[in-house]
Structure formats: structure tokens, C-alpha cells
Amino acid sequence: MxxxxxxxxxxxxxxxxxxxxxxxxxxxxxxxxxxxxxxxxxxxxxxxxxxxxxxxxxxxxAPGVPQFAFLNRSYLRRAVCYLLSRGVDQFLDLGSGIPTAGNVHEIAQNINPDAKVVYVDNEPVAVAHADLLLEDNPNAVAIEADLADTGYVLGHEKTRGLLDFSRPIGLLAVAVLHFLPPGVDPLAVLAEYRRVLSAGSYLALSHLTHEVDSDQVNQITRLYAQSQNPIQPRGRGEIIALFTGFDLVEPGVVFTPVWHPESPEDVGEHPDRSGALVGVGRKA
Ligand SMILES: C[S@@+](CC[C@H](N)C(=O)[O-])C[C@H]1O[C@@H](n2cnc3c(N)ncnc32)[C@H](O)[C@@H]1O
Known part of the structure; x- marks a missing residue:
């Protein structure tokens, strides 16, 4: 408003x-x-x-929600590090959020100072704060846009100026696709991005699921309906389908802490309580 x-x-x-x-x-x-x-x-x-x-x-x-957020940030870090280890040095981060500890450009540029990052978010606070943070960083920019407006995001001068689409890109859609409104098909949106990615590019995503503890997930869904961003959880099959056109890397689509944990303790006894399924796929 x-x-x-x-x-x-x-x-x-x-x-x-x-x-x-x-x-x-x-x-x-x-x-x-x-x-x-x-x-x-x-x-x-x-x-x-x-x-x-x-x-x-x-x-x-749903007392697990803050924990969901922290586990999700940890997955984001592990996924970015994984992509860097595979030689990816440019990232398109859809629904990047308000900058916080461990932003993608910090993780990436800490390992590869030349890594490039384009952040995309449709929330003005997130973009204003990112703009401030990135003022002196020539290799990271933020765009205020709806990620479903693929033509705008991909054609934006900041995207074109920073990312080289003839080389692999890490496409990140972490904890965001469940916010797309019912009329917007996430598969169709991802297909538009996939189309312009070169072979060897990756998709990393996390997504709220109703696979387990559907009571808590129902409560979350009910309460987020009062916000600007109603939420739409999906089942495992639907989340796996989001990787259409990408080959899932091991261990496939799993609960957040199970994806490339740094130690067995990180997985804990109930990884399913993380509330989200995550994965990483590679475009062949
Ligand atoms: C839960 S946060 C996730 C932030 C970050 N990706 C992470 O995982 O830590 C979701 C973000 O997606 C953004 N978002 C939701 N719908 C969007 C859309 N259609 N286009 C762009 N950003 C969107 C929200 O504004 C919010 O900043």
C-alpha cells in the first residue's frame, strides 16, 4: 500500500x-x-x-517456526558452499529476504572474492536494506521484483550486467516458492529460468511441506493468510517435481537438516520437524 x-x-x-x-x-x-x-x-x-x-x-x-528459519538459513549456506565447490561463481537469489547473518554474497565472496550475486525480492524493506549493504560491493546487486515476472528479472540491466548466462549459474529459490499465489504455477516459473541457464547450472530450493505435522502446518498456513504473503505448503511429490529439467544431486529431496549435514548431531532425531523439504539439482 x-x-x-x-x-x-x-x-x-x-x-x-x-x-x-x-x-x-x-x-x-x-x-x-x-x-x-x-x-x-x-x-x-x-x-x-x-x-x-x-x-x-x-x-x-507452531513453536517450531523460528527453528525452521534457522535450519533453512543453514541449508542455504550449505547449498551455496556446495555450488561453489562445484565451480559455480554466480548466483541468482530469488526471494532473497532482508539481509541477515550469512547472506549469499558474504558466503560466496568469502570463498571466491569474484563471485557475483543478484538478489531479487518483492518486499521494499528487503531491497532497501540490501541496497544499503551492497553500496560498495560491485559484485552484488538487488532488484525489487516479483520473481514470477521472469522477463523483468532476466532482462533487468542489473541481472544482465552482472551475470554471464553462457556460464553456470546457481539459481536459488529458498523458502520462497510456497509464497507464490495459487494462480501462479511454480513449475512454469522455474521452467522460464531453466530455459536461459547454461548446462552445469544448479537449482537449490527449500519449500514448506505438509508431509508431516500437518496440524502445525495448517496453523502456519491459517496465520500467514493474514499477512501480505499467504503460504501454500506442498507434498514431497510436488516438491520433487519442481526440479523438472534438473538432475537431483545426492541425497535428493530430503528434510532440511538431512541435506549434506556438517555433523550427525545437526540432523537430530526428528529432521522432519524442520517443516521443509530441500534439494539441489543440476541442469545437464
Ligand atoms: C522466508 S523469506 C526467505 C529468504 C531467503 N531466501 C532465505 O531462505 O533465507 C521469503 C522471501 O521471499 C520473498 N518473496 C515472496 N514472494 C515473492 C515473489 N513473488 N517475488 C519475489 N520475492 C518474493 C519475501 O518478500 C521474503 O523476503
Whole structure:
């Protein structure tokens, strides 16, 4: 929602809501967003009272959610390191989120200072914060865009300026495809990205699943429906299908902690409680 379009009634409510100086003007601070909820679960400070209020409700109904966020970040790091170990040095990160500890460009450039990263998110707070963070980094940029608008993302001058599509790219869609609205087919969206990737490129993704503990997942789904980003969990078969056109690397699509754990303790006794299935696939 844009402030200038608010009715008098809403404007009065707006004035009663906190609005820190860093918040971009176009940001809707009256409705929680997935980016800011995630930031809240990770202990960040780029969220508003409306996010924290819904976040607290979600934590109460589904206490595993903050843990889901941390496990997901850990998977993201392991997946990026895996891709770097396979020689990938450029990344297109769809639904990148509000920058937090262990951002893709930090992980990648720590190992390969020349690694390139294009972040894409449709949440203004996420992009504004990324812009600030990346001011002095010529090898990482952020684009405010809907990832389903593949033509815009792929044709954007920042994407074209930084990524070389004739060489392998790591396409990341981590904890984001479950936010695509019902009318948008994630398979069709991924096919558009796959089409322009060269052989040897990779897709890494994580996705909320209703395979286990569907009661908690139902609660999460119910509460996220109040946010700007209703959530749509999927089953294992649907998540495996997202890798169409990519050869899954071992161990395939598994619960988050099971994918290339750094130690057996990281897997724990109930990896299924991570709530998400993850995988990495390679375009042949
Ligand atoms: C849960 S966060 C995940 C952040 C990061 N990928 C990670 O795994 O740590 C989901 C992010 O996807 C973004 N998002 C949701 N739908 C999107 C869309 N259609 N296009 C671009 N970004 C989207 C949200 O704004 C949010 O920042």
C-alpha cells in the first residue's frame, strides 16, 4: 500500500503506527510481510509491530517456526558452499529476504572474492536494506521484483550486467516458492529460468511441506493468510517435481537438516520437524 493512496481513516491509523526512518515510503506497515516475519523469527530488527504481533501468534501456534528459519538459513549456506565447490561463481537469489547473518554474497565472496550475486525480492524493506549493504560491493546487486515476472528479472540491466548466462549459474529459490499465489504455477516459473541457464547450472530450493505435522502446518498456513504473503505448503511429490529439467544431486529431496549435514548431531532425531523439504539439482 502506498501512503499517498491512504484514505483519511487509514492515514489516521498510519500516524499511530511506528514508522522508522529506514522504512521505504511505499512499504505497507499495516499488514505483516513474509520478509519481515522471517526477520523477526531470525531475531532481526527490520520488522514492525504488526509483524511481531503476527509472529508471536505463529510462534504460539507452531513453536517450531523460528527453528525452521534457522535450519533453512543453514541449508542455504550449505547449498551455496556446495555450488561453489562445484565451480559455480554466480548466483541468482530469488526471494532473497532482508539481509541477515550469512547472506549469499558474504558466503560466496568469502570463498571466491569474484563471485557475483543478484538478489531479487518483492518486499521494499528487503531491497532497501540490501541496497544499503551492497553500496560498495560491485559484485552484488538487488532488484525489487516479483520473481514470477521472469522477463523483468532476466532482462533487468542489473541481472544482465552482472551475470554471464553462457556460464553456470546457481539459481536459488529458498523458502520462497510456497509464497507464490495459487494462480501462479511454480513449475512454469522455474521452467522460464531453466530455459536461459547454461548446462552445469544448479537449482537449490527449500519449500514448506505438509508431509508431516500437518496440524502445525495448517496453523502456519491459517496465520500467514493474514499477512501480505499467504503460504501454500506442498507434498514431497510436488516438491520433487519442481526440479523438472534438473538432475537431483545426492541425497535428493530430503528434510532440511538431512541435506549434506556438517555433523550427525545437526540432523537430530526428528529432521522432519524442520517443516521443509530441500534439494539441489543440476541442469545437464
Ligand atoms: C522466508 S523469506 C526467505 C529468504 C531467503 N531466501 C532465505 O531462505 O533465507 C521469503 C522471501 O521471499 C520473498 N518473496 C515472496 N514472494 C515473492 C515473489 N513473488 N517475488 C519475489 N520475492 C518474493 C519475501 O518478500 C521474503 O523476503
Amino acid at each position: 502506498v501512503i499517498t493512496r491512504l484514505s483519511a481513516d487509514s492515514r489516521e491509523r498510519w500516524q499511530r503506527v511506528e514508522r522508522p526512518a529506514w522504512a521505504p515510503r511505499e512499504v505497507d506497515i499495516e499488514k505483516a510481510s513474509a520478509a519481515r516475519l522471517y526477520d523477526y523469527f531470525l531475531g532481526g530488527s527490520y520488522n514492525f509491530e504488526v509483524d511481531r504481533a503476527l509472529g508471536r501468534q505463529i510462534e504460539q501456534a
